[in-house]
Amino acid sequence: MDSANKASFHEIFKSENEIPEEYKVAEIHQRVYLLNGELVEWNGDVQNIYSPVCIPTENGLERKLLGSIPNIGPKEAMEVLEACVKAYDNGLGEWPTMSVEGRIKCMEKFVYLMIEQRDVVIKLLMWEIGKTLADSTKEFDRTVDYINQTIDALKDLDRESSRFQQAEGTIAQIRRAPLGVVLSMGPFNYPLNEIFTTLIPALIMGNTILFKLPKHGVLAHYPLLNAFKEAFPKGTVNTLYGKGSEIITPIMESGKVNVLAFIGSSKVANGLKKLHPKVNRLRAILSLDAKNAAIVTKNANLDVAVSECILGSLSFNGQRCTALKLIFVQKEVAEEFTQKLTAAVSAMKAGLPWEKDVKITPLPEVNKPVYLKECIDDALAKGAKVLNENGGFTEESFVFPAVVYPVNSEMKLYHEEQFGPVIPVVPFDDIEEPIDYQVNADHGMQVSIFSEDPMEVSKLIDPFVNLVSRVNINCQAQRGPDVFPFTGRKDSAEGTLSVFDALRSFSIRSLVAAKLTESNKNLLNSIVRDHDSNFLSTDYLF
Ligand SMILES: NC(=O)C1=CN([C@@H]2O[C@H](COP(=O)(O)OP(=O)(O)OC[C@H]3O[C@@H](n4cnc5c(N)ncnc54)[C@H](OP(=O)(O)O)[C@@H]3O)[C@@H](O)[C@H]2O)C=CC1
Numbered sequence: 257m258d259s260a261n262k263a264s265f266h267e268i269f270k271s272e273n274e275i276p277e278e279y280k281v282a283e284i285h286q287r288v289y290l291l292n293g294e295l296v297e298w299n300g301d302v303q304n305i306y307s308p309v310c311i312p313t314e315n316g317l318e319r320k321l322l323g324s325i326p327n328i329g330p331k332e333a334m335e336v337l338e339a340c341v342k343a344y345d346n347g348l349g350e351w352p353t354m355s356v357e358g359r360i361k362c363m364e365k366f367v368y369l370m371i372e373q374r375d376v377v378i379k380l381l382m383w384e385i386g387k388t389l390a391d392s393t394k395e396f397d398r399t400v401d402y403i404n405q406t407i408d409a410l411k412d413l414d415r416e417s418s419r420f421q422q423a424e425g426t427i428a429q430i431r432r433a434p435l436g437v438v439l440s441m442g443p444f445n446y447p448l449n450e451i452f453t454t455l456i457p458a459l460i461m462g463n464t465i466l467f468k469l470p471k472h473g474v475l476a477h478y479p480l481l482n483a484f485k486e487a488f489p490k491g492t493v494n495t496l497y498g499k500g501s502e503i504i505t506p507i508m509e510s511g512k513v514n515v516l517a518f519i520g521s522s523k524v525a526n527g528l529k530k531l532h533p534k535v536n537r538l539r540a541i542l543s544l545d546a547k548n549a550a551i552v553t554k555n556a557n558l559d560v561a562v563s564e565c566i567l568g569s570l571s572f573n574g575q576r577c578t579a580l581k582l583i584f585v586q587k588e589v590a591e592e593f594t595q596k597l598t599a600a601v602s603a604m605k606a607g608l609p610w611e612k613d614v615k616i617t618p619l620p621e622v623n624k625p626v627y628l629k630e631c632i633d634d635a636l637a638k639g640a641k642v643l644n645e646n647g648g649f650t651e652e653s654f655v656f657p658a659v660v661y662p663v664n665s666e667m668k669l670y671h672e673e674q675f676g677p678v679i680p681v682v683p684f685d686d687i688e689e690p691i692d693y694q695v696n697a698d699h700g701m702q703v704s705i706f707s708e709d710p711m712e713v714s715k716l717i718d719p720f721v722n723l724v725s726r727v728n729i730n731c732q733a734q735r736g737p738d739v740f741p742f743t744g745r746k747d748s749a750e751g752t753l754s755v756f757d758a759l760r761s762f763s764i765r766s767l768v769a770a771k772l773t774e775s776n777k778n779l780l781n782s783i784v785r786d787h788d789s790n791f792l793s794t795d796y797l798f
């Protein structure tokens with residue numbers, strides 16, 4: 257890389273006085289955690305939280321200190337678990353027995369209090385994980401929408417379970433009952449949204465929750481602690497802060513967690529599952545790693561393919577499980593495609609999260625720049641090139657995206673989930689090659705097919721529908737809309753999330769059944785009206 261190009265990236269990190277006042281945040285030194293409805297004070301060990309945004313100092317670039325959080329130990333972690341177990345009380349606690357209407361009211365109060373914290377949470381997301389202003393705002397608003405959609409979906413579900421079914425002389429009402437104590441954990445790339453995609457449906461179905469936040473993104477939750485405390489009964493929601501390996505291990509080993517709701521890497525998820533002494537009693541709802549491929553055939557509209565592959569590969573610097581992490585391009589169009597791709601990547605603006613039009617921002621994971629360099633060097637040593645001039649340029653936490661070509665199955669970039677701003681491009685002759693990749697991959701989440709030929713598209717859909725859980729046609733891979741099912745095959749997922757699926761995943765269908773006689777009909781009719789007296793449907797079977 258020549259020094260003129262490097263110089264243009266030195267401007268990325270600004271001194272504190274160059275940061276606009278409206279985007280500055282005060283340090284947060286959190287000394288409380290939520291236990292049994294109280295914000296319990298913590299005077300022990302703490303963990304410092306740093307931003308991926310660096311500040312130039314006399315000693316060079318340094319990650320800005322954002323604050324600190326309690327490092328609670330195993331003893332306190334077990335108290336948090338016990339509060340949760342007690343609040344559930346074998347299904348007899350205040351929360352699991354509360355009417356659906358009552359739970360919805362609590363959730364509505366929570367959303368109201370959450371929205372009051374919108375601006376500060378968005379600012380913290382930018383500082384803690386380096387997400388752009390547009391994407392941080394989207395993460396917050398999407399989370400609020402998700403909660404509201406969940407409330408609506410629960411109303412529909414409750415209406416459904418107010419009805420009776422009858423077959424073979426038996427009549428039954430199918431109720432949705434909670435599962436128990438849910439441990440919810442999530443990754444750093446959507447620290448707010450991902451935790452809430454399990455915590456909210458689990459909670460509203462009557463389970464009690466303890467949750468552990470990722471170390472990048474934990475402070476963005478601090479303004480919401482009070483909302484949890486105010487909105488829900490004691491012990492219903494409890495928080496864990498500290499080193500995952502120290503505090504989660506005893507919790508899992510206790511056997512008192514009924515549901516592990518985990519979004520993150522399969523390595524950590526599988527390790528946690530194994531700790532449960534009776535793993536058959538543990539329900540696991542997991543959303544895990546993926547290496548989604550794009551397939552650009554000779555019949556693709558290359559402009560569409562390039563713009564969607566860039567969105568897919570580089571939104572939030574490629575740090576999404578749904579990101580496109582390997583691009584197959586048919587040899588006939590490989591040169592034109594890579595030229596267009598390289599030009600578009602080179603034109604992307606790098607900078608700090610709140611700056612206008614910025615798409616490429618600093619990365620939170622301290623070791624990520626070194627790991628990405630290893631992957632790129634491995635490919636270079638095996639015959640690939642970085643096509644764009646500044647590709648892979650690194651300055652402390654910042655890495656400019658690299659288009660690497662031609663990548664093959666001997667290289668790390670072909671197999672490993674880079675989860676960062678590197679686009680490996682694989683030329684292919686025969687369409688069987690990307691299919692083989694998917695057959696042999698450990699993951700099976702999504703694929704994106706780019707072609708304008710209906711016959712070709714139709715021929716490709718069938719194998720891929722059976723290899724992954726979503727086939728995208730002429731568009732990038734993504735989780736949304738959140739009402740669509742979100743899952744994966746092989747190491748990519750266990751269970752399904754979405755506004756509707758999650759309510760079902762965090763509950764069990766529990767029957768109230770009776771012989772179909774005239775007197776039972778009358779009895780059940782009056783029971784269902786009682787159960788439903790202050791809520792919803794009057795649309796009964798009889
Ligand atoms: N399918 C999906 O929906 C998504 C999947 N992902 C996947 O997540 C990964 C990236 O996220 P990342 O945050 O690095 O995932 P990790 O699996 O490293 O972390 C997820 C959570 O587990 C905690 N944790 C990590 N190690 C341990 C341990 N030994 N014991 C207990 N808890 C632990 C983390 O806490 P701490 O931060 O404190 O270490 C964090 O809260 C990628 O593989 C990506 O594909 C990401 C987003 C969505």
Ligand SMILES: O=C(O)[C@H](O)COP(=O)(O)O
Nearest residue numbers: 446576577578734735736
């Ligand atoms: O965390 C992730 O990577 C998400 O599940 C991806 O969500 P998105 O496709 O909406 O960005």
